Amino acid sequence: MxxxxxxxxxxxxxxxxxxxxxxxxxxxxxxxxxxxxxxxxxxxxxxxxxxxxRAERIAETLRSKPANFHILTDDAELPAFIERVRTECRRQMAEWTDRWRILGVETMTAGDFEGTGVDTYIDLSIGFSIWLPLLDEGYYLPYGHVDMRGEDGFDFLDDTCAFKADDKQLTRSKVLAAIKPYLSSQAHGKSFHMGSARYDLHVAIKDGYEIRGCVWDSLDAMNSLNEHEESFGLKPLIAKYGAHFGINGPIYTFEDMFGNRSPAPFSVELVGIYAIKDVLYGWKLTEWQFAQMAKAPSASGAGKLLECYALIDSKLPETDVFMARCGFVVDLDGLAELEAEFTPLLEKARQDVVDSYKIDADFVRKMDRTLNAKKVEAWVEAQRKRIARNKEAQEKQRAIIAECEAAGKTTLKKYTSAVARLAELQTEARELSPADEEHAPLFVEEFTITNGNHLAYLIYDYLGIRDRTGQFKRGKTRSTAAEILEVYYEEEEALKPLAVVAAYEKLLNTYVKKIPDALEGDGRLHSEFKAGGTATGRYSSAGYSGRPIDILSEFETEG
Incomplete structure (x- = not known):
């Protein structure tokens, strides 16, 4: 089986x-x-x-909560918490003087928001965690947990791990008012493990303020240190490198603890311990990365990699979020004009392909016989068998007729049926095509430029272009993938008509026609940016896809 x-x-x-x-x-x-x-x-x-x-991991996590992990559930605790943050900043400025100067900040902490999901535009934060390194203590401020026991899909929740309606947590507005001054301060640095989503900075904007001084992204920093990591997630990095900076023991991922769900319906105690561990891990990773980058000497005395990160990468998180949320204004009238201009040019280019390569009935027939050689061979064999069966059936009917005529029994139904059947078989035989390639049917009746097999025949068989697919895709042959054809188009003059078609198709189908469908409700094109998102280290971007654009149709009115 x-x-x-x-x-x-x-x-x-x-x-x-x-x-x-x-x-x-x-x-x-x-x-x-x-x-x-x-x-x-x-x-x-x-x-x-x-x-x-998962139940065992949750029980062990709750049992082993460190004494320096503080989960606040009373709004009255917020002033004392803010004072601890101030104390941390004062101590860093005194004990770590100029440690973070290269990054343009006086102090540094690691932070993280827990949320209802990972959509940077529509999901909400439910709590904030922070690690204060010199004080060696972490805090979780919960304010958005919900009771979902008994709801469909949440039957796994029990009293040991579920948030219950009468459980205490902080007031969202009071938490935001308390943490906003610190998180908005440019002088006090923050480290998040954000990567391309820049989730935490987006969350703050939705909550009504902007995080400033976000000068370290431990995901992007890891990409700068080693772009070939198998995974850039926080937990895999800690599992791999944690022994270098004192993190040992089991490292549980988000899925290990909560599955593929939001942490919102789980208890503040459980989520709090997990969240504080996250910022502790993030801080330890940040310190280690900073030290690794600082090791390579340069003229300025700082590490070359650290110098580069400080001058460029440390500025990217806030810049990327600004660009993503700002979006791009698109000239829709201009795109419509381009579509009207390029569409007839594309049709002309396609006709030029037909004319330049003399794609006629003879061309199509040769292409069919090349691409469908096995089908033709199978048809010939099947036709030979049909002809043989017909001939055998005719002989059988003739034998019956001869037998009846010899016995003088030509009035029997057996005789008349055989005569009629023989006539049918003879008509069928006249209609049967000879069993050879010349008479085999066409399995392809027209050339289609978007058909990969047809394009491969034109390029490799008809034009005789040398197949270089193996240089790009090991073990593959006769590729018509866009990235390979682009190489051919630059080197093979014979492919110029195809190159013109490809250029107009890319303009129309990748940009002119697609961009209007990607616009958000504000009429702008929004994209998420990722530093080092390509193999060559360049930026990459991907359109926001979390919210279906057709939701806007319910607001349309007849004009």
Missing amino acids: KLTDRERQLVDIVKESVKTGETGSLRSGGGQISKADVLAAGSRLLAERKHSE
Whole structure:
């Protein structure tokens, strides 16, 4: 029985559970055990094990809460918390004088927001965590947890890990008022593990203020140190490098603790411990990255990599978020004019391809015979068998007729049926085409420039362009991928008509026609930016796709 890797895992789980007596009957309705029965049992057992393992991790996390992890649940605790932040800043300015000068800030802490999701525009924050390094203490300020026990999809929540309606947490407005002055201060540096989403800076804007002094992004910093990391997530990086800066023991990911869900319905105690560990990890990683970058000497005395990061990368988080939220004004009338201009030019370019390469009926026939050689061969063999069967059937009917005529029984139904059947077979034989390539049907009746096989025939067979696919895609041949054709277009004069078509198609289908559909409700084009998002280290950008654009149709009115 063929099994996928996932199915094999489920089968092995069932085998193990049967041996230990963990599972009951696998039969869904009696009789033999089917593959579906085994896979269903395996899925159930796997879900139960994951639930059990998650419950154990949650219990251990709650049991082992460090004494320097503080989770605030009373608004009256906020002034004391802010005083601790001030104390941290005063101590850093006294004890770490000029440590962060290269980054343009006087102090540094690590922060993180927990949210209802990861959509930077529509999800809301539910709590804020911060690590104060010299004081060696972390804080979690919860203000958006919700009771979702009994709701569909949240039946896994129990009293040990669920937020309950009567549980205490802080008031959102009071938390924001308390943390805004510090987070908005340019002089006091912040480190977040944000990467391309710049999630935390977006969150602050939705809450009514802007984070300033965000001079360290530990995800981007890791990309600067080693662009070939298998994963740039915080937990994988801590698991890999944590031993270098004193982080040992199990490192639980968000999914390990909460699954593929928002932390909002979980208890403030559980989320708080997890969140404070995150900012502790983020701080330790930031310190280590800063030290690693500072090791390479330069004329200024600072590390070359650190100098580059300070001058350029440290400015990118706030810049990227500004650009993303600001968006681009698009000249829709100009795009419409371009579409009207380019569409006939594209049609002319396509006709030029037909004319330049003499794509006629003979061309199509040769292309068909080349691309469908096996189909033609199969048709010839099948036709030969049809002709042979017809001939054999005719001989059989002739034998019946001869037998009846010899016995003088030409009035029998057997005789008349044989005569009629022979006539049918003879008509069929006259209509059967000869079993050869010349008479095989066309499996392709026209050349289509967007068909990869047709394009491959034109390029590699008809024009004889040397196949260089293997230089770009190991083990592949006769590629018509855009990135390979672009190389051909630069080097092969014979492909100029195709290059013109490709240029107009890219202009129309990638930009002119697509951009209007990507506009947001404010009429602008918004994009998320990622430093080093390409193999060459350049910026990359991707359009915001979290909110369906057709939601705007409900606001349309007849004009």
